[in-house]
Amino acid sequence: MSEFDHLCMGCMIDKGMEKVCPVCGWEQGTMQESPQHLPPGTILHDKYILGRVLGHGGFGITYLAWDVHLEMKLAIKEYMPRNFATRGSDQATVSIYTWELETHFDHGLNKFLDEAKILAQFSNHPGIVGVRDFFKENGTAYLVMYYLEGIDFKQYLEQQGGTISFETALKIMMPVMDALREVHTYGTLHRDISPDNIYITKEGQIKILDFGAARHAMNDFNTSISVILKPGYAPEEQYRSKGKQGPWTDIYAVAATIYRAIVGKTPPESLDRLEEDIIEPPSVFDVSIPLEAENALMKALSVKAANRFQSIAEFQQAFSLSTKEQLAHAESIRPPSTPLEKKEPTAKKRFPVWLIGVLSIGTLGVITAGILGVILLIGIFNEDIDPVTEESINGTTAVLTQTSNESSSKKLTVPNVLDKTEDDAKTFITNAGFKIGSIHYEENSFIDKGLIINQSMEPETIANKNDTVDLTISKGIELPVDLAIIQTEQLAIINKYWDQGAALYEQNNKEGSLKAYIQARDMAAELVKYNGDFDAQFAEGVLARTVGILKEELGYYSYALQDNIKSVAILNDLAEKDPVFNSNQTELAISYGNLSWTYLLNNYPKEAIDTAEKGLSIDSNQxxxxxxxxxxxxxxxxxxxxxxxxxxxxDELFDNGKPFKEFFLEDFTALENAGVTHPHFNEIKQLLNENTSNPTNTTTSNEDEIMITIYANAISFEREDLPGYMSTIAEPDGINKETEQFLQEFFAAYNNIKLEIETIQNIAINGESATVEVLQHLHYDDGSQTYQSTNTLIHTLKMTEDSLFPWKIYDTKVKGE
Structure with missing residues (x-):
C-alpha cells in the first residue's frame, strides 16, 4: 500500500481509505488513458505526485499534481512532442522515434525550458500563471505551475451564446494587455493570444496561458505552420517564414480576440486580407461600441504591422480615451499612482553627448512605469468579473454565474483540422458536434499525402450543431508508374524523371520541375524499400535536397526545411552503410550546407551555425x-x-572569379525577401562595400578599424550591452565609471532603443589619433512618449594596444556646437 493512497488522484483531496472519491468520483486504481501519459501516482523530482491528465496536445501533457512537502495542489506540464517522441506503458523515460529527430527534440526541449525561465520572471504578476519550478527528468522536461480552477475564455464565450458586450470584453482583455505590456518590456512575445489561451479563474481573475515557446520553435520541423497558428488571430507577419514580429504581433491577436468576443466570429484570416481587405467593423453587426473604441480596434487589426499600434500602452491609451466617460464610475477604485522618485543628475555628471537635444534634466532618472490612461484602465478593469462557480461531477469544469438571454446548447465552435490526418479530422469534427460533409482529394506538392488542405467551415468560428464540414485532402504527388515498373527499370526510371525535372527547370517551369523531382525522389525511396540499393538511396538523398531548393525558390521555406532535414538524414544513413559513399561524403557536406541556408531562411541561426560547422567538418573545401x-x-x-x-x-574569389562579397550581398537580399532581417544588415553591407587595396590582403586598414569601432559602439548601445559599449571607449577610469552608471540608469528607464548610423565620413588620421564625422538617428521611449533626434557627431579616437578595438572613442562633440 502506498503512503499516498489517501490522496485522490482526480482532485488531490484527502479521501481517506475510500476506493471512490466522495468529491469527484475518481476510482482508486484508474490507469492513464494513453500509454504516453505517466500513470497516476508517479512521483517526479522526489516531491511531486502526479494525478490525472488535465489536458494534452501535440507538444505536451499537463497533469494535476501534489507537492508532498508544501501540501498544495499544482499543475505540471510535461514536454512531449508526439510527432517526435513517445513512451511505452511500462516506462517513464521518453523515447525519440529516430536518431535524426534527436536534434529537433532537443531544440524544442530547450525552448520549453526557455518558456519556463520566461514565465518564472513574472510569477508575481496577477495576469500570468505563476511558475514555481522546472526541471529535467525521464529524458524530457517539466514545468511546475500553480493550479487554477475556472474556464478559458473560449468556453466562457460558448456559455454566453457566442458573444458578449464590448464592456465585458474589455473587462476581460485589459488585464491581458496589462500582462503583455509587462512581458514586452523584457523583449518577450506571446505569439498565440486567443480565447483558449486566456483563463478566467473562479475568483474572476484573468490569466494568460501557454507562451508555447517549444511549439513555435518546432513548427517547421514536424508540421505545417497552419497547425501552429490560429487562423483569424495570427497576423500576416507570422506566416512569412518568421517575418518581423514585435509587440504589434500580439496587439493584432488581442484585437482579434476582442473582435471575436463581441462579433461572434473571428476576423477574416490575415493572409486573405492582403490583396483586398474584407474585414467589417463590429458596428456593421449591430455591436454597441463607442466610435473611438471601434476605430482603435480596427487600427489594431490593420493587415500591415506598420499601420497598427506599436505598443500595448498605445492601444490601451486609445481605449481609455474612448471609454473614459462610460467608465467614470470606476475611478473611485483606481489605485494611487505614485511615481517613482526621479534621480536628478548633478551638474558635474558627464554623459554621452549623442543624447544632447533629446534628454532633458527630468528624463535622466528612473521614470514611472505607467501612463495616466493605462493607470485609469488598470483601476477600472481589475474590478472583479462575475465569479466562477464549480458545477461538475469531477470538480474541474467551472461556469460563470452570468447568464445568457439565448441558449448556447446548439451553438458550437468549429475545430481546426488543417494538416490533420483524415481519420483524426473526422474524429475531431464529430466529437465537436458536427457532421462530415463531402470529401475531395487534390494533388499537392507541399502538404503530405493524407493531410487536410482545407475545410469548408472556418476554424474557431461559431456554427450550429450538426452542420456539415466539407474536407479537402492532399493526395501528395502520385507515382507516375506502378511499383512493378520501378522494381524492373530501377535507376533508369528514376533518372528519366530526374532529367525531366532538370529540363522543366531550364524552361523556368518550376512547378512542373518540382513535381518531376518529387516523383523521382519517391520512386528512389520505393526502390530502397524494395532492395536497399545504395545508388537509389544516394539518389533519394540528393533529390530530397533538390526538392528543398525548389521549394525555397518558390517561397515555401518551412516546407523546404523539412526536405533538407530529410536529405541530411538519408545521406547520413547511407554513409554508415555504404563504404564507397563513406569514403567521399561531399554530397552529404553539401546537404548540410543547404540545410544551414534553409535554417537561415526560417530564422533559426543557432541551427544554421551548427549545420554549417558540420558541413565544413566533412568537407572543408566547401x-x-x-x-x-x-x-x-x-x-x-x-x-x-x-x-x-x-x-x-x-575579397576572396570563387572558382568562377566572383568575390565572396557579392555572394554575401545576394544572401542578404534573399534573407530580407524571406522576411528575415537584422538591425545590423545595413552596417555589414557598408563594411562589405568598402574597397580594399589588395584583394588578397585580409589585414584590416585603420579606416576599417575606426568604422568597426563606431558601429560596435552604436550596436552595443542599441542592444543595451554595457560591457560591449564600454569596450569601445577610452575615457579615464573615473569618468568611465560615471558613464557606466549613467548608462545603467538610462537602460533601466527607457525601451525600444534604436540607434541608426546613416553615414560615416571625413575620417582624418593623424598619427595615433583620429577624428570622424557620424550622422546618426536615435529613437527610444519611456512607455508613454517617444523621443528622437538626428545629430552629426565628431568623434575623436586614439589608437590603443587592444586587439579587439585598436581605435577607441576618446571624446565626442556635436558638430556646430
Missing part, C-alpha cells in the same frame, strides 16, 4: 558555407564573429 556561418553568427547576435568572417572572406 568554403561557401562560411557565408552561412557568418550570417548565422550575425542573426545570433555574435557580431564580432560575424564581422571577422565577413572581413576575412569578402
Amino acid at each position: 568554403k561557401w558555407m562560411y557565408a552561412n556561418l557568418a550570417h548565422g553568427y550575425l542573426l545570433n547576435n555574435q557580431f564580432e564573429k560575424a564581422k571577422q568572417l565577413y572581413l576575412e572572406y569578402k
